[in-house]
Amino acid sequence: MAIKISLGKIRRKFKLNLIEKYGWNSKWEEKMASKGLVGRVLLEHKHLYRVVTNDGEWLCSLSGKFKFDNNREAFPAVGDWVILEQMPGEEKGIIQQVLPRQSQFSRKVAGTTMEIQLVAVNVDYVFLVMSLNQDFNVRRLERYLLAAWDSGATPVVVLTKKDACEQLDYYINEVESIAFGVEIFAVSSVTGEGIEDLAALLGEGKTGALLGSSGVGKSSLINALSGEEVMAVSDIREDDSKGRHTTTHRELSLLPGGGLLIDTPGMREFQLWDSSEGISNSFQDIEELAMQCRFRDCQHKKEPGCTIQEAIRSGVLKEDRYRSYVKLLRELAHMERKNDLAAQKTERDKWKQLSKAQKNNKKRKV
Template sequence: MELTHIGFNDNVKEAYEKIAKVNQIIGRISLEHKRMYRVWTVYGELLCEVSGKLAYGAQSREGYPAVGDWVILTPRSAEAKGTITNILPRKSKFSRKVAGNNTEEQIVAANIDMIFLVNSLNEDLNIRRLERYVTLTWESGASPVIVLTKADLTADLSEKLRVVESVALGIPVITISVVNNIGLNQLKTYLHPGKTVALLGSSGVGKSTLTNYLCGYEKQEVQEIRDTDAKGRHTTTNREMVLLPNNAILIDTPGMRELQLWNSEDGISNSFSEIEELAASCKFRDCQHEKEMGCAVKLAIEEGELEEERLQSYKKLLRELAFLERRQDKKAKSDEKKKWKCTTKQFRKR
């Protein structure tokens, strides 16, 4: 496999050469399943596990490889297998808090240049959910593009476009229909050889259909959405990286029913920049945008320049982020305490 086709460049080469030992090679994670990894290398695709040292040093999921990661490995090419010893620094990563009560980061995709935020133009179009995706995308370091699918199934396209563009704030918005060949040529202009694009969105929005179209063959099974609520069923079950015919790289991901923030302060600022610009003109620096005199944000709402729902969404995400930071601080203290207990116990055994 030609490494330049999968994103290998001078920056990756430099990072690799600083760490790699004799008889080690570089590869890129194309699929992860239960801590086993398919890795693209010069020897083709190898099935790999992480070394004991790498696993021991991983404090959380963030310390394990994710799809899109560049890794250093010791190959066993005769067996088409290998052992991953190092993860190279990530230039970008789309992360969320893991589902459930654990305070832990889940990296959905790494080393991505662009993210297609895929939303369906059916009844399941949710602007507040889209705001979350935009926030996490800005935080990731990748560039967002909003892709609105199933344009052939909506009768009020212009109104839905207006609502989406009101929260997009300069992000490209592309309306497509694979069935009627609408907008697909425009979408392809964002796919460049050696560049990585991730598809993100809820179940049933058309990611698998879009993946199949871009691949030129039936890569993913396609399922119908439910008639009762216009929501979809999971078709893609694993995050997977595929090489497109023009040598662009695509990372397809399962639908995410739960999308919680992770270290998203900058992402919120970028996603709600119009609110933060208004807030800078408030009379009081600590204005909560409730009933304070001289609140520029509330004035904008009264004059129809800003929707109340948009402000409430902004406040909700800030509260969620503050709660997450408190949980992270508590977990960090707990982890540090466990670490010192372990160190003390080992010292006493000597």
């Protein structure tokens, strides 16, 4: 009997440690509004989810309340902690609740539709990946940084393909000119240079997400961090250094060192959703210059005493960086106006549905 009890304790301890390996701790437990089986979303595919629980990995679907919720932001995403209800007699579950997130990196879906797309949630680090070749684009990196600062996670710039780069100092200087206070890692998945330093950030229970366009080497980077080939790798085109999409879905993986990593599909375009708070972090140099202008309402065009125009003339501030700043401000202002209109329409539709439901109820009673 004593032996059986000991084995039972060992099994219970093993189960408890399973979700702890995926980042579960007392802080997450405090966020639980109700008791239930807890799991973390590893993969999503057409509203079906693979979730790791203390009883192993389960295939899960959504409860009815999600199916009728128009707020896409409330739906589970890879990296989310969720509360499940087990399907009777099956190792499958129904997701009842999503725990409040500690961070959320999002963008507007491609096209003209006003809808949010969750890219990565509950991550400690957002790894902004760019390759050291023709595909390097400092203006694109500005967009990523803007959303990263606003997400609640710590941004980290990762420059890949170091082994094939002959102008490393140039690229580092370009990144440093816009990524203030952000750690920069130049790595090579071929030689392994820089991989160990990057892996050190992802200690036990820490979660990172790889973000970048196609062909920057995200899949190769995951393989290098994992110490084995867990992701398929595709070649890039030689004429423009662009790649095909290798990753077609988001997936959370456990690394040998105890860290966790979310790989995301390459993004051909990155439209901002709501990153107004990130502007100050991403463009602090420009905002500090603007505060020194002679006039408070300076438009930074031809006004006397404009420190921004003086900085551009003297070479302290690059003109294309300032143009990018103005463009992003306009884009965010436009987004805010459209979000207000979309919110008003959603509210109108909601009251129409309630009114219609009340009328139908009255008819039934009659």
